Structure formats: structure tokens, C-alpha cells
Amino acid sequence: MRIALVGQPNCGKSTLFNQVAGYKAHTGNFPGTTVAYTESKVRLQGEVVDVVDLPGTYTLAGTNPAERVTLRYLASTDVDVIINVLDATHLSQGLDMTLELLELQRPLILAVNLLDEADRLGLRIDGPRLQRELGVPVLPLVASKGRGVRSLFNAAFQAARNPQPITRPRYGRDVEDALAGLAEALRGTTTPLHPEATALKLLEGDNELAAETERTTPALRPKAEQAQRDLAERRGQPARWVVWGERHGLAGNLEHLVVTQGERRTSWRDRLDDVLLHPVAGYLALILILLAFFQVVYATGNAVEPPLLALFGTWTARLHATLAGQSLLDTVAIGLLQGVAGGAAIVMPYLIPFLLGLGFLEDIGYLPRLAFLMDALMHRLGLHGKSVVPFILGYGCSVPAVMSTRILENRRDRFLAAALSTLIPCSARLVVVFGLVAAYVGPWAAAAIYVLNLFMIAVTGRVLSGMMHEESPGLILEIPPYRLPAARSVLAKAWYRVREFMVEAWPAMIVGSLVLGLLTFFGMTRWLDLAARPLTWVLGLPAATGVPLAFGILRKELSLVMLGQALGTLDFDLVLTQAQMITFAVFVVFYVPCLATLVVLRRELGWRAMGSVAALATIVALVVALAVRGGLFLAGI
Amino acid sequence: MRLTDARTGAQLTLQALPVDPIAEGQVRSLGLAPGGAVRLLRRAPFHGPLLLEVGGRVIALGWKIASGLEVSPVPSPGSESG
Numbered sequence: 001m002r003i004a005l006v007g008q009p010n011c012g013k014s015t016l017f018n019q020v021a022g023y024k025a026h027t028g029n030f031p032g033t034t035v036a037y038t039e040s041k042v043r044l045q046g047e048v049v050d051v052v053d054l055p056g057t058y059t060l061a062g063t064n065p066a067e068r069v070t071l072r073y074l075a076s077t078d079v080d081v082i083i084n085v086l087d088a089t090h091l092s093q094g095l096d097m098t099l100e101l102l103e104l105q106r107p108l109i110l111a112v113n114l115l116d117e118a119d120r121l122g123l124r125i126d127g128p129r130l131q132r133e134l135g136v137p138v139l140p141l142v143a144s145k146g147r148g149v150r151s152l153f154n155a156a157f158q159a160a161r162n163p164q165p166i167t168r169p170r171y172g173r174d175v176e177d178a179l180a181g182l183a184e185a186l187r188g189t190t191t192p193l194h195p196e197a198t199a200l201k202l203l204e205g206d207n208e209l210a211a212e213t214e215r216t217t218p219a220l221r222p223k224a225e226q227a228q229r230d231l232a233e234r235r236g237q238p239a240r241w242v243v244w245g246e247r248h249g250l251a252g253n254l255e256h257l258v259v260t261q262g263e264r265r266t267s268w269r270d271r272l273d274d275v276l277l278h279p280v281a282g283y284l285a286l287i288l289i290l291l292a293f294f295q296v297v298y299a300t301g302n303a304v305e306p307p308l309l310a311l312f313g314t315w316t317a318r319l320h321a322t323l324a325g326q327s328l329l330d331t332v333a334i335g336l337l338q339g340v341a342g343g344a345a346i347v348m349p350y351l352i353p354f355l356l357g358l359g360f361l362e363d364i365g366y367l368p369r370l371a372f373l374m375d376a377l378m379h380r381l382g383l384h385g386k387s388v389v390p391f392i393l394g395y396g397c398s399v400p401a402v403m404s405t406r407i408l409e410n411r412r413d414r415f416l417a418a419a420l421s422t423l424i425p426c427s428a429r430l431v432v433v434f435g436l437v438a439a440y441v442g443p444w445a446a447a448a449i450y451v452l453n454l455f456m457i458a459v460t461g462r463v464l465s466g467m468m469h470e471e472s473p474g475l476i477l478e479i480p481p482y483r484l485p486a487a488r489s490v491l492a493k494a495w496y497r498v499r500e501f502m503v504e505a506w507p508a509m510i511v512g513s514l515v516l517g518l519l520t521f522f523g524m525t526r527w528l529d530l531a532a533r534p535l536t537w538v539l540g541l542p543a544a545t546g547v548p549l550a551f552g553i554l555r556k557e558l559s560l561v562m563l564g565q566a567l568g569t570l571d572f573d574l575v576l577t578q579a580q581m582i583t584f585a586v587f588v589v590f591y592v593p594c595l596a597t598l599v600v601l602r603r604e605l606g607w608r609a610m611g612s613v614a615a616l617a618t619i620v621a622l623v624v625a626l627a628v629r630g631g632l633f634l635a636g637i
Numbered sequence: 638m639r640l641t642d643a644r645t646g647a648q649l650t651l652q653a654l655p656v657d658p659i660a661e662g663q664v665r666s667l668g669l670a671p672g673g674a675v676r677l678l679r680r681a682p683f684h685g686p687l688l689l690e691v692g693g694r695v696i697a698l699g700w701k702i703a704s705g706l707e708v709s710p711v712p713s714p715g716s717e718s719g
Contacts, residue, residue: 063662093668093692241671248670279682372697376685384699474699475686476663
């Protein structure tokens with residue numbers, strides 16, 4: 001037996017799933033899409049049944065992949081009963097899809113969830129009335145507390161065992177006439193959905209379904225198109241709008257019948273947006289929140305990094321002593337250890353607090369509001385508000401930044417956001433800016449580099465989006481209510497992203513470190529300095545900076561350490577002028593992202609995108625560094 | 638009138654979805670339908686997004702998409718409360 005959970009996003013469907021999911025829960029993708037579903041085996045009344053958690057959608061209109069795969073999954077005969085989870089606080093929205101589910105005429109159970117939240121909002125829901133109106137079982141549920149879960153699944157089990165006839169909603173006379181005509185044409189053929197549901201979807205203009213039915217019933221498509229035209233002419237709007245509008249109206253009427261609005265208790269959550277989304281105060285709050293966020297991250301990182309580095313330093317020294325005389329083995333071992341140290345002592349101290357803070361902002365509900373506030377500004381870069389997330393992540397590490405572009409809808413936006421977010425100085429590049437420029441030239445110079453960086457990202461964004469013919473689809477985003485974050489959820493999210501870093505990026509860092517060690521061992525760094533000489537010459541840098549620049553690609557966080565090794569001193573004042581320090585730092589900030597980022601870019605967006613981002617970064621780095629060198633020369637620095 | 642021309646705080650009825658099929662799909666996939674009730678909660682400055690209340694949920698719509706939505710004001714604002 002198979003039970004499918006269906007509902008709108010954030011209705012508590014996955015919470016319900018997690019309440020029952022057993023030992024064999026696994027997540028998969030629908031073939032040919034990136035839409036994920038989770039499946040688990042559950043023991044119910046002595047029988048092992050499959051429970052599948054389908055992606056959250058508001059409709060089955062097939063306007064996006066999630067809707068399409070949900071519809072297809074439900075249409076398949078594998079599903080014995082559908083549990084439709086409804087959010088009691090937004091019942092009419094959920095009922096809209098319930099009506100669509102009734103049209104499929106498959107065993108159906110309604111679970112009205114978030115009843116506690118509805119109570120807080122003063123909403124009272126007449127479950128028995130809803131059950132009478134729809135003719136399917138309606139059960140109360142508080143999934144987060146596990147209340148009603150057992151009886152819900154028992155009812156689902158019964159509904160699958162003894163399927164009851166389902167009555168679909170009735171539309172206006174002209175719609176019903178059109179449906180009857182199409183259903184008649186489908187008689188005797190095998191249809192992907194129930195014949196009436198197929199007819200309705202054809203009237204709604206589901207192209208994929210039309211193509212599918214055309215194969216078995218070639219005469220149907222012209223007939224469906226004629227029916228659409230007739231209906232559109234009579235109603236003065238597209239046929240699909242007629243169906244959507246009527247269904248929405250029916251859902252609204254149902255809500256009026258079963259929901260009574262009592263007294264609403266207002267809370268801090270209702271007042272908060274008056275400040276945080278205010279046209280002036282909202283932006284001030286945004287600056288303060290981000291400043292506090294970065295302050296906490298850097299303070300934590302700064303406190304943790306030195307002792308960890310010292311610890312790895314001790315281990316390196318000990319390893320040196322143990323392997324003395326076996327110089328190649330020593331090189332390999334030290335290279336590997338330094339790769340581990342780079343991840344553990346330099347990246348993790350910033351990445352972990354960063355991800356915890358981000359998870360907190362995400363769970364409290366601030367990130368979508370940030371997207372709302374930043375949308376107009378992001379449009380200037382050819383993107384929309386949601387792409388602010390990879391930008392913020394970029395200050396921590398480019399790897400999660402590139403990964404987070406998955407939240408964007410189309411490839412164009414993903415590429416643009418990924419390319420621009422890799423130009424943001426990550427915490428590894430921060431080490432160079434602070435360790436070299438802030439320490440030897442002054443904090444104002446370091447701040448100027450950050451401002452210059454933002455300016456250049458804006459310019460690059462404008463140029464790139466101007467070169468792309470497609471336009472960004474624009475912001476479309478649900479703003480969830482504020483919720484107090486649960487520590488478990490924040491920790492789980494941070495761990496998930498840390499694990500991604502450990503699996504995707506860290507191995508690349510370790511290999512890079514090993515390669516660097518071997519090249520040094522075999523005395524090949526001289527050749528690299530020579531090969532990089534045209535670049536270092538044009539930037540006015542000493543020849544020895546070739547190696548740190550080239551190996552910055554392998555391990556950006558070590559650029560400064562390597563610079564020290566290459567120049568033979570960590571007292572940079574003795575070997576570099578202030579202009580050289582600034583030029584070096586500017587170039588490091590912009591040029592090719594590290595190997596780990598390149599690996600992730602290739603995996604997320606393909607070889608071509610990876611190559612383009614690397615080329616773009618090099619060009620931007622060269623142009624900006626040259627401009628800075630020229631500017632400093634003219635300014636007499 | 639276009640949604641972007643509506644008064645902040647106004648209770649509106651959605652008359653038409655965007656003409657562009659992609660934008661129409663996006664708006665539809667959020668559960669908006671012709672004839673549905675929408676309230677314009679607030680707007681961000683500089684042609685930024687609009688914040689809408691739809692069926693008790695809050696949705697941010699970019700300016701461009703919002704300008705493709707046709708709405709009409711609901712005549713008696715008092716009838717919505719309670």
C-alpha cells in the first residue's frame with residue numbers, strides 16, 4: 001500500500017512525515033527533474049506501507065515542475081490513498097487544491113493541521129461540516145506535537161482498503177458542457193487521469209497532457225482547443241482563468257461555511273514588520289542586523305582561529321621531527337596536514353558561526369524580508385531580491401554561496417548570482433585584506449577595498465546582465481510569519497552545509513595543499529614565478545609573488561602565508577611597498593575563485609559556466625588591480 | 638487598474654493574471670486566481686516589490702510582475718472585517 005502526502009508549502013506535511021518516517025526514509029529526485037520527494041516504510045495495522053512526502057504546491061496546474069510531478073505521481077495507480085494536509089490558518093488556499101484533488105477521484109483524506117496556530121489567530125474550523133460538504137473524511141491534526149497522527153493514518157488505511165465514491169466539484173453550466181463534450185470524446189480510451197479530470201486539465205490548457213492524449217486520441221486536441229476558444233469567447237477571459245477563478249470561488253465559499261473568525265490576539269510578530277519592512281527604518285535595521293551578524297562571526301572566528309593554528313603548528317613540527325630525513329614522505333605528510341589545517345583552523349572557525357547565524361536569520365523568517373528590502377537594489381545588478389542570499393553567504397565561503405543559487409528559478413539568474421558571489425571576498429580572502437592591508441597600510445585602506453569590491457560587483461553585474469538577452473523573472477516569494485527558531489533546526493541546517501563543505505571543498509583543499517608541497521619539493525616554484533612574471537611585472541609586484549598568486553587558486557586562505565614564505569619574511573613592510581600590498585590584495589580579492597569553488601561551480605552549473613566564471617574573475621581582477629596601481633601611482637602612494 | 642497603481646492598504650479583487658505565460662504560471666503557482674481577494678500591505682521604495690496578503694498569507698511580488706496584474710478595488714472596506 002502507498003500513501004501520498006500532498007499539501008501547500010509550509011503546511012506541516014514534512015513534519016507529519018517525520019513523525020511517522022521509519023528506519024528506511026530516503027530522499028530521491030523525480031526522474032528528469034530536480035524536484036525531490038522523500039519516501040519511507042511505515043508499519044500500519046500490522047502491514048508495511050510506503051509513505052511518500054510529495055513537494056509542496058498550491059495547485060496542480062502544472063505551471064512548475066513540482067506541480068507537474070505531484071499531479072503525475074497522484075495519477076499513477078501506485079497511490080492507494082492521498083492525505084491532503086491543510087494549513088488551518090490559510091484554509092481557502094489549501095481548499096483550492098483539495099477541490100483539484102477531488103477531481104482526480106481517488107481515495108482522499110483531509111488533515112487539517114496547525115489547529116493550535118489557528119486558535120491563536122481566533123479561527124474556529126467546523127471539521128464535521130467540511131466533511132459533509134466534501135464527502136471525504138476530515139481529521140484534526142497538530143503535526144508538530146504528534147496529535148492526531150495515529151488516527152489520521154488509521155483513517156487513511158481504511159480509506160485505501162474500502163474506497164468510497166468521490167464527488168468532484170461542479171462548475172458553471174458552460175464549463176460543465178465543455179467538460180462533458182471532452183469526456184465523451186475520451187470514452188473508451190486510456191487516459192492518464194480520470195477521464196473528467198483529464199478533460200478539465202485539457203480545458204485548463206495543460207500542454208503536456210494534451211500532447212500525451214493526442215497520441216491515443218488524435219482528434220481530442222483540436223476539440224479541446226475549440227472548447228477553450230468557445231469558453232473564452234463566452235466569458236471574455238482565457239478558459240483556464242475561468243476554471244481557476246470558479247474553483248477559487250468554490251474554495252472561498254467553503255471557507256465561509258466552515259471557518260468562523262473569533263477575536264484575534266495580536267502579538268509582537270504582527271508589529272515587527274512595521275519596523276523591519278519600513279522604507280527607512282527597515283534599511284537601518286538591515287544594516288544593524290548584518291553588522292551585528294558579521295561582528296559576531298568575525299569575533300568568534302578570531303577567537304578560535306589562533307589556538308587552532310598553534311595546535312596544527314605543533315603537530316606539523318612534531319611530524320617534521322618524526323619524519324626527518326625522509327624528505328619526500330615529509331613533504332607529502334606536511335602537505336596533507338596543512339590541507340586539513342586550512343579547513344579546520346582557517347575556514348571552520350568562520351564558517352560554523354556564519355552558518356549558525358544564517359540558520360537563525362533564516363528560521364526566524366528574516367531572509368525573505370531581506371530579499372524584499374534588497375529587491376530594488378538587486379535589480380540594478382540584473383537580479384532579484386532572492387539572490388541576496390548567495391551574496392551574504394559569499395562573505396563566509398564561496399562554496400555554500402554557489403550552492404545556494406539553487407533557490408533561484410532559472411539558469412540565467414543562477415549563473416549571474418554565482419559569478420557575482422564568487423567576486424565577494426570570502427573569509428579566506430579577508431585574511432589577506434586584513435593581514436596585509438589593514439595591518440600594514442591601515443584599516444581605512446582595507447575598508448576601501450571592500451567598498452571598491454561592492455562597486456565592481458555592481459558594474460560587473462550590469463555589464464553581464466546587459467550581455468544576456470533573457471531577463472530575470474523577478475521576485476516572487478512567500479513571506480512567512482516570524483517564528484522563534486528551534487535550536488535543533490538551526491543546528492541541523494548548519495551541519496548540512498558544513499557537511500557539504502567537508503565533502504565538496506575540503507578534499508580539493510587537501511589535494512591542492514599536497515600539490516603545492518610537491519611542486520616546492522621538486523623545485524618547480526621558480527618556473528612558476530617565471531611563468532607568472534608577465535602578470536607580476538604588469539602589476540608592479542616582485543617576481544616571487546608569482547607562486548602565492550598561482551597557488552591562491554588552490555588555497556586562497558594560504559595566500560598570505562605563502563606570500564611570507566615566498567618573500568622570506570612575514571614582516572611585509574621590509575619587502576613590499578604599500579602600493580604593492582594594496583595591488584596584491586585587490587588582485588587576490590577578485591581573481592579566480594579557489595579550486596573548491598571551481599569544483600562546486602562545475603557540479604552546479606557545468607564546465608562552461610565554471611570556465612566563464614574563472615575567466616571573468618581573472619579579467620576583472622586584472623582590470624581592477626591595474627586601475628588601482630595606476631590610481632595609487634597618480635596619488636603618489 | 639494595475640496592482641502597482643493601487644493604494645497601499647487597499648482591499649482588491651484580482652481581475653486578470655499577467656499576459657506573459659511564465660509570469661502567469663508563477664503567479665498561479667502561488668495560489669492566486671482570477672476573482673481572488675488581495676490586500677496591498679506595503680511597498681518597498683524605488684519600484685521595489687509589493688507585499689500582498691492573499692488568503693491570510695503574505696507574498697512579495699516584484700514590481701514587474703505586479704504591474705502585470707489587473708485589480709479592482711472592493712467597494713466597502715468595512716465588510717471585510719469580522
